[in-house]
Amino acid sequence: MLKFDEMYTRLPIAGSPVRTHYEAYERWLARQPAEMMKARREEAEMIFRRVGITFAVYGAKDEDGAGTERLIPFDLIPRIIPAHEWQSMEKGLVQRVTALNRFIHDVYHDQDIIRAGVIPADQILNNAQFRSVMMGVDVPNNIYSQISGIDIVRAPNANGDGEYYVLEDNLRVPSGVSYMLEDRKMMMRLFPDLFSQHRVAPVAHYPDLLLETLRASAPPATAEPTVVVLTPGMYNSAYFEHAFLAQQMGVELVEGQDLLVKDDFVWMRTTRGLKRVDVIYRRVDDDFLDPQVFRPTSTLGCAGLMNAYRAGNVAICNAVGTGVADDKSIYPYVPKMIEFYLGEKPILNNVPTYMCRNKDELQYTLDNLKDLVVKEVHGAGGYGMLVGPASTKAEIEEFRAAVLANPSGYIAQPTLSLSSCPTFVESGIAPRHIDLRPFVLSGKTVQMVPGGLTRVALKEGSLVVNSSQGGGTKDTWILEV
Amino acid sequence: MLSRTADHLFWMSRYTERAENTARMLDVNYQTSLLPQSAAVAQVGWQGLLSISELLPSYQALYGEVTPARVLEFMVKDEDNPSSIMSCLRAARENARAVRGSLTTEAWEIQNQTWLEVNRMLRQGDFERDPGQFFEWVKFRSHLSRGVTVGTMLMDEALHFMRLGTFLERADNTARLVDVKFHAVQSDFFGAASEKDQEYDFYHWSAILRSVSAFEIYRKVYRDVIKPERVAELLILRADMPRSLHASLNEVVQNLEMVSNDQSDETRRRAGKLRADLQYARIDEILATGLHAFLTQFLDRVNELGARISRDFLIPAAA
Numbered sequence: 001m002l003k004f005d006e007m008y009t010r011l012p013i014a015g016s017p018v019r020t021h022y023e024a025y026e027r028w029l030a031r032q033p034a035e036m037m038k039a040r041r042e043e044a045e046m047i048f049r050r051v052g053i054t055f056a057v058y059g060a061k062d063e064d065g066a067g068t069e070r071l072i073p074f075d076l077i078p079r080i081i082p083a084h085e086w087q088s089m090e091k092g093l094v095q096r097v098t099a100l101n102r103f104i105h106d107v108y109h110d111q112d113i114i115r116a117g118v119i120p121a122d123q124i125l126n127n128a129q130f131r132s133v134m135m136g137v138d139v140p141n142n143i144y145s146q147i148s149g150i151d152i153v154r155a156p157n158a159n160g161d162g163e164y165y166v167l168e169d170n171l172r173v174p175s176g177v178s179y180m181l182e183d184r185k186m187m188m189r190l191f192p193d194l195f196s197q198h199r200v201a202p203v204a205h206y207p208d209l210l211l212e213t214l215r216a217s218a219p220p221a222t223a224e225p226t227v228v229v230l231t232p233g234m235y236n237s238a239y240f241e242h243a244f245l246a247q248q249m250g251v252e253l254v255e256g257q258d259l260l261v262k263d264d265f266v267w268m269r270t271t272r273g274l275k276r277v278d279v280i281y282r283r284v285d286d287d288f289l290d291p292q293v294f295r296p297t298s299t300l301g302c303a304g305l306m307n308a309y310r311a312g313n314v315a316i317c318n319a320v321g322t323g324v325a326d327d328k329s330i331y332p333y334v335p336k337m338i339e340f341y342l343g344e345k346p347i348l349n350n351v352p353t354y355m356c357r358n359k360d361e362l363q364y365t366l367d368n369l370k371d372l373v374v375k376e377v378h379g380a381g382g383y384g385m386l387v388g389p390a391s392t393k394a395e396i397e398e399f400r401a402a403v404l405a406n407p408s409g410y411i412a413q414p415t416l417s418l419s420s421c422p423t424f425v426e427s428g429i430a431p432r433h434i435d436l437r438p439f440v441l442s443g444k445t446v447q448m449v450p451g452g453l454t455r456v457a458l459k460e461g462s463l464v465v466n467s468s469q470g471g472g473t474k475d476t477w478i479l480e481v
Numbered sequence: 482m483l484s485r486t487a488d489h490l491f492w493m494s495r496y497t498e499r500a501e502n503t504a505r506m507l508d509v510n511y512q513t514s515l516l517p518q519s520a521a522v523a524q525v526g527w528q529g530l531l532s533i534s535e536l537l538p539s540y541q542a543l544y545g546e547v548t549p550a551r552v553l554e555f556m557v558k559d560e561d562n563p564s565s566i567m568s569c570l571r572a573a574r575e576n577a578r579a580v581r582g583s584l585t586t587e588a589w590e591i592q593n594q595t596w597l598e599v600n601r602m603l604r605q606g607d608f609e610r611d612p613g614q615f616f617e618w619v620k621f622r623s624h625l626s627r628g629v630t631v632g633t634m635l636m637d638e639a640l641h642f643m644r645l646g647t648f649l650e651r652a653d654n655t656a657r658l659v660d661v662k663f664h665a666v667q668s669d670f671f672g673a674a675s676e677k678d679q680e681y682d683f684y685h686w687s688a689i690l691r692s693v694s695a696f697e698i699y700r701k702v703y704r705d706v707i708k709p710e711r712v713a714e715l716l717i718l719r720a721d722m723p724r725s726l727h728a729s730l731n732e733v734v735q736n737l738e739m740v741s742n743d744q745s746d747e748t749r750r751r752a753g754k755l756r757a758d759l760q761y762a763r764i765d766e767i768l769a770t771g772l773h774a775f776l777t778q779f780l781d782r783v784n785e786l787g788a789r790i791s792r793d794f795l796i797p798a799a800a
Contacts (some may be wrong), residue, residue: 054594234579247582258483269484271638271794272742
């Protein structure tokens with residue numbers, strides 16, 4: 001599996017030639033004693049604990065049975081991307097996110113893309129993420145996904161050259177950006193000398209761009225919009241990030257219980273009475289936003305919120321109903337969307353995808369299960385998937401039955417040889433698979449900070465990078481020239 | 482600011498202050514227990530400590546007989562006891578975590594680090610090895626928390642609600658301490674009969690003073706031997722004694738003024754009146770009408786202030 005590395009041109013082992021943009025780092029790394037790296041890793045862990053950069057695991061207990069807070073493992077070795085690769089990736093991201101926003105607007109208005117026969121109507125209208133309550137609702141700037149997390153992997157193409165592929169679009173409440181920022185801070189603290197030797201593009205202005213984006217999304221009539229971050233609360237796994245972003249932007253971090261709707265406006269309860277809220281950066285899923293419209297038992301949202309939203313008196317970011325565009329069953333159509341809405345050729349590749357809802361593609365999938373990755377259309381977090389080459393016969397047969405029982409619930413993709421990156425693990429430095437999640441912001445313009453969150457599968461040979469399944473993170477360097 | 486945020490900040494400081502005061506009282510009792518004294522006297526000390534926090538019944542239900550080791554266990558580590566040092570530090574940290582975005586990085590890290598450290602220390606048996614040092618550590622973490630707050634936070638509402646919490650809690654805790662310690666002396670404390678008793682009294686009163694870091698202050702202010710009525714005066718009426726009731730109420734009144742809103746006039750009036758009662762009181766008058774009655778009434782009024790602050794600012798009725 002380990003055929004393709006970020007640092008080395010051939011095999012991911014010390015001694016093979018190093019890619020140009022990694023040369024300086026590789027020389028530096030070769031000079032570092034193992035004990036020093038170990039000490040730095042311990043230092044990093046201690047700091048993360050003290051700062052409280054943790055995620056909560058529902059129902060989990062520590063060894064002493066006390067806390068439910070875990071650290072996401074942080075790896076000391078950065079993932080480095082040369083400037084020219086990033087520039088083309090950035091163009092591709094702007095193009096893709098622009099098209100996705102056009103698509104969501106279209107879905108909830110004229111549905112041109114259905115009438116043109118590009119995507120079958122039932123795949124959109126019967127999608128579990130389609131929100132009929134959004135039909136005909138106008139949102140500021142026609143932007144639905146203000147914050148988009150696009151998961152990208154690098155793998156060899158037919159010629160054996162490295163190429164970037166979009167694995168997944170996250171347009172609901174993508175998380176992880178706080179780790180991008182904290183990983184950089186940590187690296188600068190642990191290895192200041194590295195940053196004087198490399199021209200690493202800075203990322204620390206992300207909260208500024210985010211605030212600008214959120215303010216640009218306010219209802220048109222508001223001159224000085226009040227922005228808040230809506231969190232499910234401190235027991236949510238991403239609570240650290242919610243608090244972090246609110247603090248960095250200097251806005252209130254609210255819970256559902258802090259909000260109320262009166263006369264179709266949203267207010268928050270303060271020590272000096274009620275204060276109007278214009279923009280809600282929500283980190284709560286659609287289903288929990290408004291008990292009057294969605295799940296009636298939800299206490300995480302605010303009753304009447306959808307009325308205020310539909311009346312245009314408050315902006316919700318990301319908009320309600322964006323899930324219809326990031327679903328795995330819609331993913332195969334994104335290249336066509338780009339051509340349909342923008343009249344352009346897609347810059348970023350999709351991974352070739354077989355939709356089991358189509359008869360021939362189902363047959364192909366069933367014939368090749370041992371070589372394919374099969375995913376549940378609505379699965380997330382690395383659950384509900386089969387990695388053919390890494391599975392037992394029994395697991396494959398179990399999945400075959402599941403796919404046959406509900407073909408339209410599954411897609412299949414060839415197993416890419418995902419790139420690996422040298423990673424500091426218990427046994428020393430070894431290659432581990434990685435991916436990348438850049439965060440694309442859409443307000444008046446589409447912009448992003450250079451880089452993103454690099455996630456790494458710490459288990460040897462594993463392709464699953466999710467933090468809930470033993471994934472870690474790395475700092476991501478875009479090298480300026 | 483959000484009412485919920487103010488509520489968390491208020492309680493974060495209350496619990497921090499409570500942890501400190503619990504450590505102070507335990508420390509004094511522990512130090513006194515190292516002096517030669519009768520078992521009965523020691524017993525009174527530990528029992529008094531439990532009654533200060535109204536915990537005697539729940540202690541007895543769990544542990545039965547009052548013994549020093551068990552009381553320490555109950556008041557330091559027992560997480561089922563909401564007033565134990567562990568419980569207070571946990572609650573302070575949980576409240577801080579809920580609003581970490583409203584705290585400065587330093588202020589949050591102190592809370593978090595205190596919590597991580599106390600867990601490590603108790604796991605490693607640091608408390609059993611040297612209780613005195615452990616209590617000292619708790620006190621200094623509280624000093625650090627207060628210092629970092631005042632030294633780094635913007636002087637806005639957030640800070641005022643935290644200060645309100647600190648001083649309301651301190652007023653309460655000092656009043657309880659004085660009440661119980663004066664009660665503990667069975668004999669008429671205006672003059673002990675035997676020499677032996679006089680000696681005991683010296684340690685008794687100096688222990689109280691030490692528990693609020695006031696031993697040196699007493700000497701400096703009165704330049705006199707330690708007399709109970711002066712101890713009472715110092716801890717209740719002196720505005721320049723930082724842990725006295727009067728000084729605490731001064732802070733409560735000031736911070737309340739800074740956050741006042743449309744509905745808080747009556748709360749401010751009552752706080753002001755309580756402060757004025759301390760400002761214009763004389764210790765001999767208080768002692769003549771009865772210290773216990775005075776303190777009981779004081780605690781009721783402080784308690785009521787807390788409830789009113791809650792209603793006015795922290796948990797306002799749905800509008």
